[in-house]
Amino acid sequence: MLRARIGLLFSGESLVQRAARGSALTIISFGGMQAIRLVSNLILTRLLFPETFGLMTLIMVIIQGLNNFSDVGITPAILQSKRGDDRTFLDTAFTMQAIRGVVLWLGCCILAVPAARFYDVPELVWFLPVAATTTVIFGLLATKVETANRHLRMGRLTMVELAVAAITTAITIILAALLGSAWALVIGLIIGALVKVAMVQWLMPGPSNRFRWDADCAAELISFGKWILPSTVVGFAISQGDKAVLARLLSLTDLGIYNIAFFLASFPLMLGVAVISRVMIPIYRATAEDPTPHRMHRLRLMRTAMTASFMVLLALLATFGADLVALMYDERYQSAGPLVTLIALASIPSLVGLSYDQAALAGGDSRGFFWVTLVRAVLFLSLFTLGAWQAGIPGALAGQAMAAVLAYPMLVRIARRHGVWDGWHDLGFAIAGLILTALLLV
Numbered sequence: 001m002l003r004a005r006i007g008l009l010f011s012g013e014s015l016v017q018r019a020a021r022g023s024a025l026t027i028i029s030f031g032g033m034q035a036i037r038l039v040s041n042l043i044l045t046r047l048l049f050p051e052t053f054g055l056m057t058l059i060m061v062i063i064q065g066l067n068n069f070s071d072v073g074i075t076p077a078i079l080q081s082k083r084g085d086d087r088t089f090l091d092t093a094f095t096m097q098a099i100r101g102v103v104l105w106l107g108c109c110i111l112a113v114p115a116a117r118f119y120d121v122p123e124l125v126w127f128l129p130v131a132a133t134t135t136v137i138f139g140l141l142a143t144k145v146e147t148a149n150r151h152l153r154m155g156r157l158t159m160v161e162l163a164v165a166a167i168t169t170a171i172t173i174i175l176a177a178l179l180g181s182a183w184a185l186v187i188g189l190i191i192g193a194l195v196k197v198a199m200v201q202w203l204m205p206g207p208s209n210r211f212r213w214d215a216d217c218a219a220e221l222i223s224f225g226k227w228i229l230p231s232t233v234v235g236f237a238i239s240q241g242d243k244a245v246l247a248r249l250l251s252l253t254d255l256g257i258y259n260i261a262f263f264l265a266s267f268p269l270m271l272g273v274a275v276i277s278r279v280m281i282p283i284y285r286a287t288a289e290d291p292t293p294h295r296m297h298r299l300r301l302m303r304t305a306m307t308a309s310f311m312v313l314l315a316l317l318a319t320f321g322a323d324l325v326a327l328m329y330d331e332r333y334q335s336a337g338p339l340v341t342l343i344a345l346a347s348i349p350s351l352v353g354l355s356y357d358q359a360a361l362a363g364g365d366s367r368g369f370f371w372v373t374l375v376r377a378v379l380f381l382s383l384f385t386l387g388a389w390q391a392g393i394p395g396a397l398a399g400q401a402m403a404a405v406l407a408y409p410m411l412v413r414i415a416r417r418h419g420v421w422d423g424w425h426d427l428g429f430a431i432a433g434l435i436l437t438a439l440l441l442v
Contacts, residue, residue, distance in 0.1 A: 020432035022241045029158040029210070030274045030329060033165040034267055036111065040169040042328055047176040048184070050260075050332055054252030055183050057121060057259045059131050061240045061247065062115055062124075063108060077224045078146040085150070086225045090143045091212035093221055094163050101139020108132030119247055123182070133187045135195040135240035144204035160199050168192030224366055238373070241381045242396065245388055258393065260329070261339035265321060268313035269347040269354075276355045282364030284420065287380065300422050302356060307429050310351055315436050318344035339393060341440060346397040351405035352426050356415040 045053075074093045083089040108131045116124035148157045179187075184240030201208065242262075247255055283302065317324070321340025325333065360369040380403040385398030408426075415421035 014263075015074075021260075025154040026160045027271065027275060029154070029161045030271050032158075032162045034271075036162070036165045036169050037263070040173060041260070043173050044055055044176055044185075045260070045329060045333060047173070047180065048182075049253075050256035051123070051252035052182045052185070053256035054247075054250075054254070055121065055127065055182050055256075055261055057243055057255055058119060058121060058247050058252075059124065059127055059186075061243045062111060062128060063104075063132055063135065064240050069204055073224055074221065075146050075149075076265050076366075077148050080141060080362055080364055081220065081224070081277065083220065085147070086217075087207065088212060088214045089145070089217045089220075091209050092214045092217035093146075094143050094209035095211050096214055096218070096221060097141070097143075098139040101136045104135035104139075105132045108135070122316055123253070127182060127186055131189055134189055137190070141197050142200050142204065142206075142209050144200055144206045144225050147206055160196075160203050164192065164196045164199055171220045179399050224364065230330040238377050238380050241377070242384055242400070245381075245385050246346065246393070249388055249392075257333055257336045258339060261321075261325070261336035262343055264324065264336075265317050265340040265343035266347065268310045268317065268344070269351055270312040271313070272306065272351060272354050276358055283358045284418070298423070299420060300425060301421060304425055307351060307354070307425065310354075310434060311348070311377045311429060314344050314347060314351065317341075318436065318440055342394060345437050345440065346401040348437070349401050349408070351412040352429050352433070353408055355417070356420065359418040359420045360414050363418050365414075365418070370416065372407075372410050376403070376407040379406050 074097055077092065078084045078093060081089065107131070111126040112125050115128065116122050145157060148154050168188060168191060171191050172184060175184035175188055178184070243255070243259070246258060250258065283299075318341050322337030323346060325337035326339060329336065357369055357372050360366070360372065380400060383399030383403040383406075385399075386394045387395035387397070389395075391398070412421055
């Protein structure tokens with residue numbers, strides 16, 4: 001009987017069934033890619049030195065920063081728009097995305113020299129413009145990916161993403177063995193981008209995009225994106241602010257070690273973001289049109305299942321993080337062990353209210369999404385920086401956790417506006433997080 005119910009859950013076409021299937025596929029995709037990255041990480045740390053990873057971390061911070069500073073919200077616009085399946089709308093979005101990719105590359109070229117001087121890393125002058133060619137390549141990524149996410153049909157997309165990760169990893173390892181420098185990681189990054197664009201184009205279902213500009217479609221995309229752009233600008237502080245701050249305080253070697261710890265400890269939260277960004281906008285969009293009294297009950301069940309899964313993963317990493325590092329990495333990276341525990345614990349407050357901002361995007365409330373993101377970014381960057389200056393990495397992570405707690409009232413406000421706030425869910429997981437932190441730190 002149980003087996004039959006599980007089979008029905010993952011084979012039907014209702015919202016809950018598609019959401020369960022989409023969540024499972026996203027977890028398989030993200031988990032599989034992280035497993036591939038872990039294997040790659042373990043091999044590359046034996047072929048390359050810690051400062052190489054510090055340099056790549058800094059390069060990706062700058063590229064991601066420019067990416068956030070130019071994000072007009074094409075993906076959430078396609079997910080939530082009533083015209084999200086219209087070919088003209090999709091081709092216009094594709095054209096905007098391609099133009100943006102070229103602008104990003106030019107921005108990286110301009111910033112290469114100032115960034116090299118600011119961080120006192122001369123190698124950035126050459127590495128950054130080359131690595132940034134990936135922005136031009138990803139600008140040509142077909143909107144078939146957004147279409148699959150929009151309809152929660154992600155089986156083929158999962159296979160493509162895992163294949164891309166495996167191919168890119170194999171190529172990067174070969175390059176690292178041959179070159180023994182950061183150029184191996186940069187070239188691998190570029191090849192990986194080319195492989196993904198090609199595989200999405202050839203293997204994902206649906207018609208191909210072409211360059212087209214429709215004034216009405218562009219106006220809708222720009223109207224929706226006018227608040228997404230500043231949201232992603234300030235969102236840079238949340239996604240990359242820690243590394244941008246620590247790059248000024250740590251050596252490239254220490255930054256590389258921090259990045260190793262972050263890679264391991266942030267897995268549950270990053271998985272949560274991946275699942276929620278793909279699944280919750282379609283769910284919130286559909287449930288907003290559901291007048292039945294069971295709407296909130298279904299939402300609670302889905303959110304509780306997701307949060308509980310991610311909380312268990314965080315608890316395991318916080319408890320056994322140091323042992324994990326000791327088992328997998330050589331002596332050059334052992335200082336990453338205690339950091340895994342601290343980063344995992346600092347992520348708990350963010351996990352509790354993780355999906356609320358997606359309800360704003362599902363309702364087309366990009367302005368509300370911006371204000372939530374702004375508050376979170378200001379709190380995070382200020383408290384993380386203050387903690388780093390006062391007490392190093394432990395102080396920075398304490399500031400990160402406090403920032404998430406102080407931002408919670410703003411999340412409640414946006415969640416209540418869109419009718420999705422669940423206080424009992426948040427209270428229960430907050431208490432569980434406090435107990436876990438007390439057990440590990442006291």
